[in-house]
Amino acid sequence: MTEELAPQYDPSAIEAALYQKWRGEGRFHVDADAPGEPYVIQMPPPNVTAVLHAGHGLNNTIQDVLIRFHRMRGRKALWVPGTDHAGIATQNVVEKRLAQAGKSRFDLGREAFVEEVWTFVGETGGQILRQLEALGSACDWDRTYFTLDPGLSRAVREVFVTMHEQGLIYRGKYIINWCPRCLTALSNEEAEKEETAGHIWHLRYPLADGSGSIVVATTRPETMLGDVAVAVHPDDPRYRAMIGAELALPLTDRRIPIIADTAVEQDFGSGAVKVTPAHDPTDFEIGRRHGLAQLDIMTDDAHLNETVPERFRGLDRFVARKQVVAEFEALGLLDRVEPHRHAVGHCYRCGTIIEPRLSDQWFVRMQPLADPALAAYRQGALRFIPERQGEIYANWLGNIRDWCISRQLWWGHRIPVWYCDADGCGQTIVAREDPDACPGCGGALRQDEDVLDTWFSSWLVPFSSLGWPEQTPDLKAFYPGSALVTAPEILFFWVARMVMAGLHFQGKVPFETIYLHGTVRDTQHRKMSKSLGNGIDPLEVIERYGADALRYTLVSGMAVGTDVILDPADIDSSFAPGRNFANKLWNIGRFLLSHLDADVPRLADVDPEAFTAFDRWILGRVDFAIRHATTEYERYRLNDAASAAYHFLWSDFADWYLEAAKPRLYGTTPDGRVARAVAAHVFDAALRLLHPVMPFITETLWLRLPHADPRSALIASPWPTPVDVADGTASRDVAAVQAIVGAIRGLRAEYGVAPGREVSATIVEASPAAQQAITKMGETIRRLAKLEQITMQDTIPDEAGGTIVLEDGTSVIVPLGDLVDLDRECARLGDEAMKLEGLVRGLEAKLSNAQFTSRAPAAVVDGEREKLETWRHQVASLRQKRQALGCPG
RNA sequence: GGGCGAUUAGCUCAGUUGGUUAGAGCGCGCGCCUCACAUGCGCGAGGUCGGGGGUUCAAAUCCCUCAUCGCCCACCA
Numbered sequence: 001m002t003e004e005l006a007p008q009y010d011p012s013a014i015e016a017a018l019y020q021k022w023r024g025e026g027r028f029h030v031d032a033d034a035p036g037e038p039y040v041i042q043m044p045p046p047n048v049t050a051v052l053h054a055g056h057g058l059n060n061t062i063q064d065v066l067i068r069f070h071r072m073r074g075r076k077a078l079w080v081p082g083t084d085h086a087g088i089a090t091q092n093v094v095e096k097r098l099a100q101a102g103k104s105r106f107d108l109g110r111e112a113f114v115e116e117v118w119t120f121v122g123e124t125g126g127q128i129l130r131q132l133e134a135l136g137s138a139c140d141w142d143r144t145y146f147t148l149d150p151g152l153s154r155a156v157r158e159v160f161v162t163m164h165e166q167g168l169i170y171r172g173k174y175i176i177n178w179c180p181r182c183l184t185a186l187s188n189e190e191a192e193k194e195e196t197a198g199h200i201w202h203l204r205y206p207l208a209d210g211s212g213s214i215v216v217a218t219t220r221p222e223t224m225l226g227d228v229a230v231a232v233h234p235d236d237p238r239y240r241a242m243i244g245a246e247l248a249l250p251l252t253d254r255r256i257p258i259i260a261d262t263a264v265e266q267d268f269g270s271g272a273v274k275v276t277p278a279h280d281p282t283d284f285e286i287g288r289r290h291g292l293a294q295l296d297i298m299t300d301d302a303h304l305n306e307t308v309p310e311r312f313r314g315l316d317r318f319v320a321r322k323q324v325v326a327e328f329e330a331l332g333l334l335d336r337v338e339p340h341r342h343a344v345g346h347c348y349r350c351g352t353i354i355e356p357r358l359s360d361q362w363f364v365r366m367q368p369l370a371d372p373a374l375a376a377y378r379q380g381a382l383r384f385i386p387e388r389q390g391e392i393y394a395n396w397l398g399n400i401r402d403w404c405i406s407r408q409l410w411w412g413h414r415i416p417v418w419y420c421d422a423d424g425c426g427q428t429i430v431a432r433e434d435p436d437a438c439p440g441c442g443g444a445l446r447q448d449e450d451v452l453d454t455w456f457s458s459w460l461v462p463f464s465s466l467g468w469p470e471q472t473p474d475l476k477a478f479y480p481g482s483a484l485v486t487a488p489e490i491l492f493f494w495v496a497r498m499v500m501a502g503l504h505f506q507g508k509v510p511f512e513t514i515y516l517h518g519t520v521r522d523t524q525h526r527k528m529s530k531s532l533g534n535g536i537d538p539l540e541v542i543e544r545y546g547a548d549a550l551r552y553t554l555v556s557g558m559a560v561g562t563d564v565i566l567d568p569a570d571i572d573s574s575f576a577p578g579r580n581f582a583n584k585l586w587n588i589g590r591f592l593l594s595h596l597d598a599d600v601p602r603l604a605d606v607d608p609e610a611f612t613a614f615d616r617w618i619l620g621r622v623d624f625a626i627r628h629a630t631t632e633y634e635r636y637r638l639n640d641a642a643s644a645a646y647h648f649l650w651s652d653f654a655d656w657y658l659e660a661a662k663p664r665l666y667g668t669t670p671d672g673r674v675a676r677a678v679a680a681h682v683f684d685a686a687l688r689l690l691h692p693v694m695p696f697i698t699e700t701l702w703l704r705l706p707h708a709d710p711r712s713a714l715i716a717s718p719w720p721t722p723v724d725v726a727d728g729t730a731s732r733d734v735a736a737v738q739a740i741v742g743a744i745r746g747l748r749a750e751y752g753v754a755p756g757r758e759v760s761a762t763i764v765e766a767s768p769a770a771q772q773a774i775t776k777m778g779e780t781i782r783r784l785a786k787l788e789q790i791t792m793q794d795t796i797p798d799e800a801g802g803t804i805v806l807e808d809g810t811s812v813i814v815p816l817g818d819l820v821d822l823d824r825e826c827a828r829l830g831d832e833a834m835k836l837e838g839l840v841r842g843l844e845a846k847l848s849n850a851q852f853t854s855r856a857p858a859a860v861v862d863g864e865r866e867k868l869e870t871w872r873h874q875v876a877s878l879r880q881k882r883q884a885l886g887c888p889g
Numbered sequence: 890g891g892g893c894g895a896u897u898a899g900c901u902c903a904g905u906u907g908g909u910u911a912g913a914g915c916g917c918g919c920g921c922c923u924c925a926c927a928u929g930c931g932c933g934a935g936g937u938c939g940g941g942g943g944u945u946c947a948a949a950u951c952c953c954u955c956a957u958c959g960c961c962c963a964c965c966a
Contacts, residue, residue, distance in 0.1 A: 005925095007925075007926070008926085008928080009926095009928085175964090193962085193963080200966080216966080217965095217966060218966060219966065220966085231966095263964085263965095264965090264966085265965045265966085267965080268965040268966070269965075269966060270966095272966095273965090273966050274966075275966095276966095280964075280966075281964045282964040282965085282966070283964085283966080284964090285964080342965090342966090343963075356964090386894095388893055388894065389893085389961095391892070391893055392892070392893060392960085392961055392962085394892090395891085395892050395893080395961080395962065396892095396961080396962070398892095399891090399892095399962070399963080488960080488961080491961085492961090492962095523900080523901095525959090545928090549928095556913095556914075557901070557902080557914085559901090559902055559903070561894090562901085562902070563901095564901090565900085565901055565902095566901095572928095573915070573916085574915095576914090576915065576928075577914060577915070579928055580928045580929085581928090582928085583926065583928045583929085584925095584926065584928075584929080586925090586926080586928095587925045587926035587928095587929085588925070588926080589925085590925050590926080591925030591926080592925080593925095594925075595925095635905095637905095639902090639903085640903080643903090643913075643914090646913095646914095647913090654925090654926090655930090658925085742932095745931060745932065746931095746932065746933085748920095748931085748932080749919075749920065749931070749932040749933075750932080750933095752919090752920075753920095754920090754921090755920070755921050755923070755930095755931080756921095756923085786923085835910085836910090839910065846946080846947085849946060850946085851945095851946040851947095852946040852947070853946080854946080855945090855946045855947090856908075856946060856947070857908085859908095860908050860947090863908080863909070864908085864909085866909095867909065867910095871910095
């Protein structure tokens with residue numbers, strides 16, 4: 001511990017080695033049978049191909065803070081890491097690489113392509129987990145999972161088959177969201193609605209008998225080639241007579257009927273809707289009600305197919321749109337075009353505009369799952385932070401729609417369904433184990449080509465990562481978990497679905513607290529992204545300032561429910577709070593450790609009589625910091641917890657206690673040993689408070705403190721508890737010292753007294769606390785305020801000086817001879833007096849108001865009376881000083 | 890269209906059930922290399938709490954209203 005520490009904190013010399021030390025000592029691992037109440041967090045599994053970005057940094061910092069805090073509080077804290085196979089995302093990455101070699105996945109074929117993806121994942125996948133180490137993440141790496149692992153795959157299959165048996169999974173032909181680039185169906189959640197400026201075209205369809213026409217309004221004119229009817233509201237007087245009539249569908253040789261359906265809004269557009277059952281969900285429903293044909297006019301990649309007239313075949317949907325409009329115009333059938341803003345779905349992985357498409361897919365029936373999930377929330381089994389997110393969750397569950405879970409991809413969990421194509425058999429098998437042959441006819445089976453939505457494996461993670469469907473000790477010990485920490489973006493994708501799966505398969509919600517944190521944004525409040533180039537690389541920040549600086553900056557900038565704003569263009573000032581504090585902490589430690597030795601007594605061994613007022617004061621302050629920080633950590637107000645430790649260390653401990661105690665620490669007197677014991681004790685406690693947020697520096701310094709068991713570690717140490725040796729006297733005396741010193745420093749600055757020059761101070765009408773402070777701690781005041789001497793007297797000194805009247809009425813006068821500008825001093829005192837007189841008048845009025853004195857609580861009234869006395873006294877003193885200086889007025 | 894929310898210092902935000910002269914960090918100004926730290930020390934300026942109305946002895950805090958901004962959901966083509 002006498003070993004020299006560098007004056008500048010150098011994280012690179014510490015962090016990586018310390019992380020490996022912790023890991024080597026098994027600090028992150030938790031056994032199912034370990035003692036203590038469990039505290040479990042499931043890490044939102046990053047995509048296996050992901051690279052750490054600022055969002056991950058924030059998300060994982062929060063989780064790590066919680067895990068470390070609860071571990072120190074005596075819980076058996078488990079943080080489960082893993083990666084997600086990320087079906088579409090990963091497949092897209094590998095396809096892109098193949099494309100560079102001029103190949104597509106179809107060139108390779110399914111088996112070889114999947115092999116290729118496994119190779120890619122094996123070589124580059126999971127790097128994000130290694131990057132999380134740099135952040136300091138204390139997760140249990142022994143339990144790292146991958147959503148395609150055999151165990152988790154078994155869970156997926158078990159869930160699919162069980163839900164199918166329960167009638168909760170079905171296959172059906174419906175309008176789904178289709179990505180024509182990824183060539184797969186998507187769930188509603190994966191189709192991101194984006195408000196887009198488009199047009200609404202009014203197209204005129206002539207009646208077949210030539211007796212007139214009807215105008216329909218559409219945002220997607222190209223789909224008219226798939227129209228099978230035009231619908232109007234049955235009560236619409238404009239069209240009632242036309243119901244049942246036949247239209248000659250322009251650009252085609254088809255005839256379509258005019259039908260009546262109440263789904264049509266009379267007020268919108270023209271009040272007549274073209275019906276395209278294969279390309280629009282509403283039209284699909286209308287079509288079903290009226291037994292209309294479903295005319296699919298598009299190919300997988302959204303080009304027009306052979307059902308349309310020849311000249312349109314093979315055209316891209318947007319090219320076709322232009323051409324359809326042009327032909328309508330040429331025919332004089334384009335009634336008009338209006339600008340129109342509407343929500344257009346985009347693929348959440350590639351941004352391509354979604355094509356609503358009629359397709360055979362697998363679905364999960366959601367209502368039976370959503371009802372319990374909603375009830376659990378209403379009954380208080382789930383707690384949202386911030387609370388308002390709960391209503392968003394409830395709103396979604398209340399309007400739930402079935403979940404399309406099949407994907408036309410190759411990378412993922414293959415759907416465990418087999419079909420027998422044998423003549424006269426045609427059996428469908430849904431099975432936990434791969435069947436060899438058709439149980440009906442013994443013939444060959446063909447497995448469903450599709451894979452499952454990635455989220456169909458991640459929604460099981462709270463129990464599948466613990467070994468389910470086996471009833472493992474881990475499952476017993478660690479389900480349900482405690483908190484789920486993530487961004488609001490995946491509330492529906494993941495969080496709500498985990499609640500449903502947890503309730504359905506385990507009978508309990510998977511976690512009690514859902515902490516939804518903000519987003520890391522730039523100074524224009526734009527989300528950080530690769531394409532905008534406004535990202536901040538957490539690894540670069542760690543390299544420059546250390547993980548602790550990054551973590552502190554993120555945590556302190558993160559009030560509950562708010563975004564973290566950072567400036568990518570100015571990393572230096574963005575991370576100044578963390579960097580500065582890390583360095584400050586380092587230097588506090590450096591200074592203190594250089595004055596400690598192995599003989600420092602334990603606080604409990606110090607005779608309480610030996611404590612100075614400053615000792616008792618700082619012990620009271622650390623107790624306050626402990627209580628405050630603990631409460632805030634428990635409430636998930638991490639920024640407030642961090643700030644409690646910050647202010648204790650920087651303001652109370654470094655600025656006042658250490659500065660006051662320096663002579664004691666420098667010396668070798670018994671009193672010095674008391675100061676060392678106190679300083680070591682409170683510093684130890686403060687390091688514990690701060691450890692969850694800044695694990696590396698706190699551990700490094702803590703290990704060098706005396707009394708630390710060499711086999712022990714801060715990461716595994718208990719949370720600090722208050723010592724309760726403080727008393728009111730100490731805090732009053734120290735407050736008086738601080739006020740007097742502050743006043744003198746203020747006067748020195750006011751009159752530009754050179755820092756090196758010592759002056760004197762005269763205290764007039766000292767309050768009892770001030771008298772105590774000067775009598776007992778005059779020496780300390782002298783040193784901190786750079787005074788030659790400090791004296792108390794009853795009368796104002798002759799020599800001209802600067803004066804400050806403290807709140808308790810004590811006057812602090814610094815005679816400064818020629819330095820004092822009398823006019824300025826008079827003005828300053830006068831302004832101060834006027835300001836206070838205003839307050840006094842207001843308070844007098846308040847106190848003379850019988851309504852106030854009779855209705856307000858007595859304590860409030862008494863407090864106001866006391867305040868009035870203080871202010872009056874201050875005013876009197878200020879007036880008196882002005883008089884003594886011979887000020888005018 | 891439905892749901893949720895925001896507006897406090899130049900910037901990012903605190904302000905817990907209504908009750909001291911509304912706080913912090915960053916930024917800014919002045920003075921300092923004081924033997925732990927210039928990533929520092931000391932001092933300071935800066936806010937009619939978005940506008941208006943109301944409830945109350947008392948409102949940044951509760952209610953109404955207007956304005957501006959944001960997020961989520963949504964089959965008015």
